[in-house]
Amino acid sequence: MLTYHRALDPYHAAIRALRLFTQTPKLRLWGAQLRILDFCLLFPEFILNDVRLSQPMKAAARQIERVDQKYSGLSDAPAAFSKLEATVAQGVYMLLSTGLLVRDNTERETPSFDEQLLLRTDSDLPARLSEIVMSRNKSEQRLISFVTGELVSIPFMGRDGLKHRTGLMEFRYDAI
Amino acid sequence: MTQSSDDECYPIIVLQRLIVFRRGKAVYDQLFHAGLNIIRGQNSSGKSTIADFIFYVLGGEGVAWKEEAATCEAVVAEVRVNGTILTLKRMVRPEMQRPMSIFWGAVSDALGSSDSGWQTFPYASKGSVESFSSVLFTALGFPKVRGELGSSLTMHQILRLLYADQVSQMGKLFRQDQFDKRLIREAVGAFLLGYFDARLYEAQNDLAGREDELKSIRGELRQMIDVIGSEDVLPTFFAEKLASLTDEHQRLYREAKEARADSSGVNPQPGIRKQYAAVSEQLLEAERRLEELEFQIADSNSYLESLRQQLEALDDSIAAREALGMISFRSCPSCGEQLGPPESVVCNLCKTPHRGATSEAAFKRMRQELALQIRESSLLQESRATEVDEIKPTIRALRSQRRRLDLELKDAAEVPTEKAVAQERYRKIGYIEREIEDLQKKEKLAAALAKLRDRRDQLQLEIAQLTDEISDRTRASERVRGEIKTMVGVQCADFLHNDLDREVVFSEARFVDFNFSTDSMSVKEISMFSASSNVILKNSFHLALLAVSLLREDMRVPKFLLLDNIEDKGMEEIRSRRFQRQIETASRSSKVVHQIIFTTSMIDPELERPEYVIGPAYSRANKTLAIP
Numbered sequence: 001m002l003t004y005h006r007a008l009d010p011y012h013a014a015i016r017a018l019r020l021f022t023q024t025p026k027l028r029l030w031g032a033q034l035r036i037l038d039f040c041l042l043f044p045e046f047i048l049n050d051v052r053l054s055q056p057m058k059a060a061a062r063q064i065e066r067v068d069q070k071y072s073g074l075s076d077a078p079a080a081f082s083k084l085e086a087t088v089a090q091g092v093y094m095l096l097s098t099g100l101l102v103r104d105n106t107e108r109e110t111p112s113f114d115e116q117l118l119l120r121t122d123s124d125l126p127a128r129l130s131e132i133v134m135s136r137n138k139s140e141q142r143l144i145s146f147v148t149g150e151l152v153s154i155p156f157m158g159r160d161g162l163k164h165r166t167g168l169m170e171f172r173y174d175a176i
Numbered sequence: 177m178t179q180s181s182d183d184e185c186y187p188i189i190v191l192q193r194l195i196v197f198r199r200g201k202a203v204y205d206q207l208f209h210a211g212l213n214i215i216r217g218q219n220s221s222g223k224s225t226i227a228d229f230i231f232y233v234l235g236g237e238g239v240a241w242k243e244e245a246a247t248c249e250a251v252v253a254e255v256r257v258n259g260t261i262l263t264l265k266r267m268v269r270p271e272m273q274r275p276m277s278i279f280w281g282a283v284s285d286a287l288g289s290s291d292s293g294w295q296t297f298p299y300a301s302k303g304s305v306e307s308f309s310s311v312l313f314t315a316l317g318f319p320k321v322r323g324e325l326g327s328s329l330t331m332h333q334i335l336r337l338l339y340a341d342q343v344s345q346m347g348k349l350f351r352q353d354q355f356d357k358r359l360i361r362e363a364v365g366a367f368l369l370g371y372f373d374a375r376l377y378e379a380q381n382d383l384a385g386r387e388d389e390l391k392s393i394r395g396e397l398r399q400m401i402d403v404i405g406s407e408d409v410l411p412t413f414f415a416e417k418l419a420s421l422t423d424e425h426q427r428l429y430r431e432a433k434e435a436r437a438d439s440s441g442v443n444p445q446p447g448i449r450k451q452y453a454a455v456s457e458q459l460l461e462a463e464r465r466l467e468e469l470e471f472q473i474a475d476s477n478s479y480l481e482s483l484r485q486q487l488e489a490l491d492d493s494i495a496a497r498e499a500l501g502m503i504s505f506r507s508c509p510s511c512g513e514q515l516g517p518p519e520s521v522v523c524n525l526c527k528t529p530h531r532g533a534t535s536e537a538a539f540k541r542m543r544q545e546l547a548l549q550i551r552e553s554s555l556l557q558e559s560r561a562t563e564v565d566e567i568k569p570t571i572r573a574l575r576s577q578r579r580r581l582d583l584e585l586k587d588a589a590e591v592p593t594e595k596a597v598a599q600e601r602y603r604k605i606g607y608i609e610r611e612i613e614d615l616q617k618k619e620k621l622a623a624a625l626a627k628l629r630d631r632r633d634q635l636q637l638e639i640a641q642l643t644d645e646i647s648d649r650t651r652a653s654e655r656v657r658g659e660i661k662t663m664v665g666v667q668c669a670d671f672l673h674n675d676l677d678r679e680v681v682f683s684e685a686r687f688v689d690f691n692f693s694t695d696s697m698s699v700k701e702i703s704m705f706s707a708s709s710n711v712i713l714k715n716s717f718h719l720a721l722l723a724v725s726l727l728r729e730d731m732r733v734p735k736f737l738l739l740d741n742i743e744d745k746g747m748e749e750i751r752s753r754r755f756q757r758q759i760e761t762a763s764r765s766s767k768v769v770h771q772i773i774f775t776t777s778m779i780d781p782e783l784e785r786p787e788y789v790i791g792p793a794y795s796r797a798n799k800t801l802a803i804p
Contacts, residue, residue, distance in 0.1 A: 003542070003545070004486055004489075004490050004539075004542040004543070004545070004546055005486065006486060006489035006490070006493065009489070009490075009493050011493040011494075011496045011497045011500070012489050012492060012493045012496070014496060014500065015492055015493070015496050066485075069478070069481065069482060069485075070478045070482075071478055071479050071481070071482035072482065073482075094500060098500060125499075126499040126500075128495055128498070128499045129495070129496055129499040129500070132492050132495055132496065136492070
């Protein structure tokens with residue numbers, strides 16, 4: 001019997017990436033950054049329980065949808081995060097291949113996924129896809145705006161950056 | 177006061193011989209006599225020392241022994257006290273309150289008697305042991321004074337008024353004393369002058385005692401009346417009630433015995449108890465099941481929610497797949513090279529022939545699995561909800577059943593059986609026994625109350641009688657006091673008139689006022705005069721006291737006077753001689769036995785006669801104490 005989990009579905013990863021860029025069209029994200037934001041979309045309770053936030057942000061975080069769900073299956077966040085890397089990358093590659101996203105630092109020959117700088121192109125989404133993306137963003141309004149607003153405003157690298165505060169990636173050797 | 181002959185009016189003290197011992201030898205030994213005795217000599221020849229010795233051996237206190245006197249070990253005196261000859265001995269010590277030894281006989285016998293025949297008495301009475309003051313007072317015929325005052329009235333206190341010494345302040349009647357008290361002075365004055373009424377003093381003490389007793393009885397009566405109800409309740413009242421209660425007690429006892437005899441006692445309780453236990457257990461079980469179900473329902477809800485979310489994601493994914501598939505890959509994700517137009521039979525990317533939408537099918541199958549799981553969970557939730565709906569009323573029913581059984585149990589316990597009847601009787605018996613006990617106490621109390629009441633009435637009567645007696649005696653005492661004070665005051669003024677004309681006030685005075693309470697005297701309201709005049713005034717007072725005591729039988733002054741230094745150092749010789757002659761006149765003109773002893777450094781030549789002078793004319797070379 002096959003059990004479906006959206007975390008391991010590259011298509012769902014692609015939808016989530018599109019949700020991020022649809023909410024904030026001018027968004028430019030490092031690949032690593034996108035992975036972390038994506039992780040927060042998947043497991044909103046992670047934001048409230050494990051991410052170090054300022055008091056005002058914490059108060060806003062409490063209002064997020066699904067922030068208290070029990071059966072998300074998340075026990076070890078860093079382990080889950082690394083397990084998801086391939087799937088998320090795959091989803092993003094699909095979007096790159098279909099021209100919906102583009103990378104902005106092609107001066108480097110072969111940057112790793114994490115080092116890529118991603119942004120949304122002008123091409124339109126197919127109607128059905130657009131429907132799904134808008135609908136999910138609407139029903140999780142506070143979650144998506146917190147992730148693309150508050151979390152994006154936190155500097156990504158270095159001490160007290162998003163990497164540090166989520167504890168999902170190494171930050172100590174970041175050259176800022 | 178008794179008289180043994182025409183000349184003698186008791187009390188009397190007459191010093192007959194004085195001996196001072198030092199290291200076993202007599203350094204002073206002189207004979208004295210009734211009437212006038214003069215010890216003469218230069219200043220600082222030891223005259224005052226002899227006066228002190230006389231004062232001390234008779235029972236005086238607080239003598240500051242001078243150097244030579246302090247080296248003496250004992251002083252012995254043969255005295256006549258009323259009709260008895262006594263020999264007194266006291267050891268010379270600086271400490272206070274030394275005892276006195278007394279020998280009933282003449283000194284010649286006493287000194288030969290070693291220790292037997294001598295008795296030693298302490299300064300103050302201790303228990304049954306008499307003080308020497310007490311012994312001497314008995315010899316003087318003084319009445320016994322009871323109480324604190326009695327123990328304060330000592331030879332010393334009396335001698336303070338009979339010995340006019342040099343040391344005491346001018347203007348004082350009494351010789352100074354370390355523990356001087358106004359009340360003592362008043363008592364001594366009253367006692368000696370004869371207006372002290374021992375019976376009055378006793379009556380006052382008795383009255384105080386009875387008033388205290390009455391007060392405490394009143395208090396006790398009040399308390400008793402609180403318990404019993406009234407002062408007039410007779411003990412018989414309680415006796416009647418007791419009799420009727422005792423009857424009832426016996427009746428109840430009989431009934432109780434009968435009831436206990438035929439008790440069978442079917443107890444309906446065990447059946448109800450079993451039921452109650454069963455219902456309780458069922459109820460507990462049902463409540464536990466309900467709790468379990470509610471937990472499972474809540475838990476399942478969470479699970480269902482997550483399943484639904486997965487389903488939704490899956491649907492999204494399927495739609496995205498289709499949409500993205502439409503866009504088709506334009507470039508290779510790996511190398512970035514452009515791809516050709518899409519073909520339908522093979523995958524645009526990897527050119528693998530389509531095997532009939534296998535991945536799509538897989539997704540679709542996954543979707544079905546999920547939907548099935550959801551449906552199954554939902555059904556389970558429904559059945560749980562149904563069970564909850566059934567259990568809740570069951571629980572309510574069981575609860576009310578249990579409540580009912582509980583009440584039944586309580587009721588069953590109250591149904592009186594034969595055993596219960598007996599128990600009821602016993603309860604009443606206990607109650608009655610307590611009442612009986614209470615009444616018995618009250619009966620006793622009533623009897624005690626009656627006795628107290630009688631005592632109270634008696635006391636009130638006695639108090640009234642005593643109060644009357646006291647006021648009568650007080651009046652009488654005051655009258656005598658007034659009389660005697662006047663006599664002494666007038667006599668004293670007479671002596672002052674005969675003084676050399678040095679004080680105008682003296683010659684004009686009709687009366688000298690004196691006050692034991694304040695220990696003072698005054699002439700026409702003036703107390704302080706020149707030093708010599710003060711000496712004259714003081715000595716006149718003492719002489720007047722003695723003179724009046726020779727005239728009245730009701731005074732207790734022991735007709736003894738000791739004056740140390742007729743004159744002070746500044747007095748004119750003429751004046752002193754004049755006063756000396758006054759003393760001699762006063763003494764000579766009375767037939768009543770008395771003794772006056774005075775010391776002087778300027779004796780009137782007319783008085784320097786063998787029948788008056790004691791010992792030689794002392795000088796600094798030939799002192800009173802013959803110490804080598």
